[in-house]
Amino acid sequence: MRLPRHGHHSVAELFPRTHAEASPRLVIKPAPVAPPAAGHVPDPDDVGAALAPVVALLAGRKLAVLTGAGLSTDSGIPDYRSPGSPPRHPMTHQQFVASAAFRRHYWARNHLGWRHLLAARPNRGHRALARMEDAGLVSGLITQNIDLLHLRAGSRRVIHLHGRYDRVVCLDCGAVVPREEHDAALVALNPHWRERFQHVADLEVAPDADVVLDSTADFRVADCPRCGGVLKPDVVFFGDNTPRERVDRAYAFVDDAEALLVAGSSLAVMSGLRFVRRAHKAGKPVAVVNRGPTRGDDLASVRVHVGTSEALPVLARELGA
């Protein structure tokens, strides 16, 4: 039998420049909290005052809400795009699809890391948005997060723009496998894998994470239980497109609303920025609440550089939720 194409390469060759990287959901240990960006950073006691222009802008208007990684940092899920975060080079969709070695590497780390998301709990920001929906203030919530914390907080009209961590899809037949079920299959194929590596979990974010990487070569990947095809987490990787149907449903949230609230997203990727453009083009006000500057600031009517855990409870209360 011929060796796979990558069989004789070292890990360093297989994962050039990505050897210490993985997508956020794979990392067990949260990155250090980023320092607040320079500029308009109000004292915590002044959050109410800082938010006054946002309240004035949004009061009495039905809102679409767009959220990103900044909302979940206080739930222990790191945001790799915030200022001060280490540069990341997550695996791309193309790498995952093209290479069995990349897939093995991905699943090996994901098998260790996904329970970190399972254990995460919503914070005050998530709960405030859920209260706003209950009070009839929100037409719909679009999130770039895959962590499901909005649903756990009680939000109902949620579009997971970049997918959700609790599902695995077959690239060949389209079957959807619950992540728990997939986990059981991986445990059966890789007994004692977690126990073996739990003690080196801290190395996941260390510069010399090669210990973990060198050890993924013998990980066994589970195939689709229906057709034997390639399984991929139901999340949008870098280099992949958000499904059109999902984008259209999210546009409808913006179209049904009278204003857009951006919370905890730096709008670094077009998948989020396009909703700001959509609202702006329709003449709808846009408010940005984020720890640092965002790529949509020029289009925003107001922006406040405050963390969402501090800001959203105040905003919800002031808007009557």
Ligand SMILES: [Zn+2]
């Ligand atoms: Zn399949």
